[in-house]
Amino acid sequence: DRQKFIRNFSIIAHIDHGKSTLADRILEMTSSVEKRKMKEQLLDSMDLERERGITIKLNAVQLTYKAKDNQEYILHLIDTPGHVDFTYEVSRSLAACEGAVLVVDAAQGIQAQTLANVYLALDNNLEIIPVLNKIDLPSAEPEKVRREIEEVIGIDASNAVKASGKSGLGVDEILERIIKDVKAPDGDENAPLQALIFDSFFDAYRGVVPTIRVINGSIKKGDMIEFMATKAKFEVVEVGVYTPTQKVVDVLGPGDVGYLTAAIKTLNEVRVGDTITHATKRAEKPLPGYRTLNPVVFCGLYPIDPDQYQDLKDALEKLKLNDASLIYEPETSQALGFGFRTGFLGLLHMDIIQERISREFNIELIATAPSVVYHVYMTNGEKILVDNPTFLPDIQKIDYINEPVVKATIMCPKDYVGSVMDICQKKRGIFIDMKYMDQTRVLLTYRLPLAEIVYDFFDKLKSSTKGYASFDYVLDGYMASDLRKMDILLNGEVVDALSVIVHKEFAYQRGKAIVEKLKTLIPRQMFEIPVQAALGGKIIARETIKAMRKDVLAKCYGGDISRKKKLLEKQKEGKKRMKTFGRVDIPQSAFMAILSNS
């Protein structure tokens, strides 16, 4: 029967280890894509993904492969996003597979996300096929990396495939190994339907299109289905597979991976990880592992041009249709006017959304410094969630504050262990473990407040290890901390959008760094402006922006006309990314300054 000849697999790797390149070679070898349609890294379809070389959304492609045993197999290549912000999506897409191709750059060896991803694959009981990639590089050390895989991950790598995504070497061997080592999907065609949603996107004409893996039962056009977590019911309009373009099929059965359409209007009803069953013949239980995703990082987004408020609202609405994890609600700031408090899965997610708003919707934004979600326990027994520092209640009314914590794994050459530990310590980290991967590389594990990671952890780590450290984290509960709201005052007035929540012990140092930075970033005005940091109403740091000297202006006049024009242009440019508060112009860079103390 057909099921015996299906293989579902994923490719997992640390960023830049060659996952997308290898996927391209596999697509070519299985002649799924005509040569002329073959663009590089076909799976990374969004412009931004291609530019940044990262995979944001998942994809599932059906391939047909005639193996050496002369039998034709159906392979589903399920792509996963490689970044920490999308761990849950990675885990769900791995749950749709029986095997994973583990790609490790033979010159770089195992990195933090190699480990994170391989653990997710092992959690999902996947067969792992190790591949030593980029062996065409002169610096490749496949034997060393093979040992590393065995010692650090603890899986047999004696027959790891040596490959080069660049030249195509070893790709046929990878395909043969998938056929031989990855088991065919089990699952009962006659059981009630259980299909896992592991991705979805929005199509303007057909509504939400979930990508699904059928585990038990089968699904076809006309079926009444139910989403078990959200209880939403729909009639199936179409089922199909990605080849990689959509191709309609009659039915999807156990082991099949494809999509369905059902005139679903809002993404909220379709959640990654949810189980689809038949409304009339319901499965007893949903598939395991579903959870709702809560955003962990929030910031305020404001249009620089107040007339673009409605455009920004439309843009967020459109983006949300493609990205259910994005949340937002209206917010007003005295300094910035009307905008939106927006929640993200992590910093990269935040970055991507901001960039898409300015790029795809042509809206210039001012973004406030990101904040985590604090659990504030009040003396009156109430508990409130605070994702905007402005709204932290008066300290007298607070019993204690819990902040989110992550478990971070950092991998670095042993020469940098000292400086990495130093950074973690300064970031209020709690040491958990240190392990030598081989003679030269070390794996450190720390518990760290998420707020410190959001702040400037990544930059610090990169600069102090010359980029040699790799880093990954998972959320790991909450801890009570001595946190305070710090306000920034310009010209004696609190700028609400610049308020931050800081640990009490770091307040002075952070406050000083911020006002010093603001002094250099806020343009001089005709009058003197004090810049102050205040903790609970008490000023803890102060700088002064001196008034503009008159002759600076005088110089602009009388000069040759083109120079004058240039100056005016430059002024206009500068104005564009500024907001006027009181009588003071605040550029976007001032808001970013809150994020770095260097």
Ligand code: GDP
């Ligand atoms: P991903 O982030 O894992 O998807 O990695 P990519 O497939 O985007 O590859 C990252 C970089 O490594 C790109 O510049 C590729 O051209 C390069 N690359 C990928 N595979 C190989 C290989 O086998 N040999 C060499 N020399 N370079 C490769």
Ligand code: MG
């Ligand atoms: Mg990629």
